[in-house]
Each structure stands twice: as structure tokens, then as C-alpha cells.
Amino acid sequence: AQSVTQLGSHVSVSEGALVLLRCNYSSSVPPYLFWYVQYPNQGLQLLLKYTSAATLVKGINGFEAEFKKSETSFHLTKPSAHMSDAAEYFCAVTHSGTYKYIFGTGTRLKVLA
Amino acid sequence: SAVISQKPSRDICQRGTSLTIQCQVDSQVTMMFWYRQQPGQSLTLIATANQGSEATYESGFVIDKFPISRPNLTFSTLTVSNMSPEDSSIYLCSVDLQGNTGELFFGEGSRLTVL
Numbered sequence: 641a642q643s644v645t646q647l648g649s650h651v652s653v654s655e656g657a658l659v660l661l662r663c664n665y666s667s668s669v670p671p672y673l674f675w676y677v678q679y680p681n682q683g684l685q686l687l688l689k690y691t692s693a694a695t696l697v698k699g700i701n702g703f704e705a706e707f708k709k710s711e712t713s714f715h716l717t718k719p720s721a722h723m724s725d726a727a728e729y730f731c732a733v734t735h736s737g738t739y740k741y742i743f744g745t746g747t748r749l750k751v752l753a
Numbered sequence: 754s755a756v757i758s759q760k761p762s763r764d765i766c767q768r769g770t771s772l773t774i775q776c777q778v779d780s781q782v783t784m785m786f787w788y789r790q791q792p793g794q795s796l797t798l799i800a801t802a803n804q805g806s807e808a809t810y811e812s813g814f815v816i817d818k819f820p821i822s823r824p825n826l827t828f829s830t831l832t833v834s835n836m837s838p839e840d841s842s843i844y845l846c847s848v849d850l851q852g853n854t855g856e857l858f859f860g861e862g863s864r865l866t867v868l
Contacts, residue, residue, distance in 0.1 A: 676857075684859040
């Protein structure tokens with residue numbers, strides 16, 4: 641069975657500060673991991689994905705995430721927060737051979753001026 | 754990429770009624786997925802809709818409550834039947850263009866409030 645845990649349902653950072661959103665996963669098979677962003681009144685949009693290639697994955701809007709197998713983590717980072725980054729972020733896991741994605745409970749990012 | 758349109762974007766419904774949500778994709782896809790996003794919670798897969806076959810429902814979801822149609826490769830509907838306030842959620846349609854482990858594309862969601 642697979643699961644995803646996102647630590648912190650709400651995270652606040654100042655504009656220009658580092659963004660760190662945490663995601664830990666559990667999987668008995670090699671995982672494929674994703675970060676999605678949801679802006680108000682919109683659907684989810686893919687930020688980045690890890691599918692067993694490079695462990696450091698770069699995504700859109702300056703975000704990146706590092707797959708750490710030893711820590712079962714896939715934390716999302718951005719060096720400098722922008723007001724437009726305020727949104728809800730979801731981590732998700734799946735694996736090869738299945739169409740089922742397991743989503744975390746989401747982290748709402750607030751960026752303070 | 755894929756553009757997914759959902760209708761309605763939001764609705765307020767009375768207890769005991771049913772509502773059908775439409776999902777239109779701008780390209781042909783084999784599998785379409787319906788998710789539920791309850792307030793403050795994560796996305797939960799309701800069912801997978803394949804064209805030409807019965808939808809496959811996840812544990813806790815049944816066809817009588819959430820009937821799904823998939824008449825062609827670009828369209829699907831989800832009906833929420835006999836609604837109660839517990840059905841107040843955002844319902845999201847999504848597709849996986851690459852098939853298994855690719856990127857999921859989502860519609861903007863249909864926000865249902867049941868009074």
C-alpha cells in the first residue's frame with residue numbers, strides 16, 4: 641500500500657524567503673512522486689514529477705524537489721517566495737503499472753508581504 | 754497537454770436531489786478519472802471511467818450513488834444522486850495522457866453545496 645504525509649497544513653513565509661513544503665511517502669515498490677499546485681477556484685496543475693530518473697527534479701515557477709529514498713521524502717523547495725506562489729500544494733504518489741494516485745492532504749502556502 | 758472543461762463550475766443543491774457534472778476533454782483519452790475533494794481534505798478517487806465499459810469504483814463509492822457515463826473518448830458525466838450535505842465537495846475530472854504514471858490533467862472542478 642502507498643501513502644503520503646504532508647507535514648503542516650498551513651505554511652507562511654515572507655516574500656523573498658525560502659519555501660519548504662514537506663512530503664513523506666510510504667511505498668513497497670519504487671514510487672513515482674508528484675507535486676501539484678491548486679490556485680483558488682482552479683484545478684490542480686503539475687509542478688514537477690519524479691519517475692526514477694534524476695533525484696533532484698526541477699519544475700515550473702522555480703520550484704524543485706529532491707527524492708531521498710533513505711528518508712522517504714520528497715520535499716518541495718523554492719529559494720525565494722513570490723506573492724503569486726500563494727496556493728495549496730499537494731504531494732502525490734503512484735507507481736508503475738497502476739493508474740491510482742494517492743494524494744496528501746495538502747499544504748496551504750501563504751506569502752506575507 | 755490537455756484542456757478539460759467541467760460544468761457546472763459550482764451549484765447549490767437541495768437535499769435529496771441529483772446533479773450531473775459534465776467533463777469535456779479537448780483530445781481523445783482512454784481513461785478519465787473522477788475525484789472528490791472534501792473541505793480541508795485531500796483528493797479521493799471516486800472511479801475510473803473507460804469508454805465502452807462500466808466505470809470502476811473505488812472502495813466506499815457505489816454506482817447507485819455516483820453513476821458515471823462515458824459515451825465517447827472526450828466526454829464523461831458524473832451524477833451525484835440523492836444528495837445530502839455530506840456530499841458538499843469539489844468534484845474534479847482528470848485524465849492521464851501518457852498512461853500510468855504520467856501527468857494528471859485536471860478540470861477546474863465543480864463545487865457542490867448541498868443544503
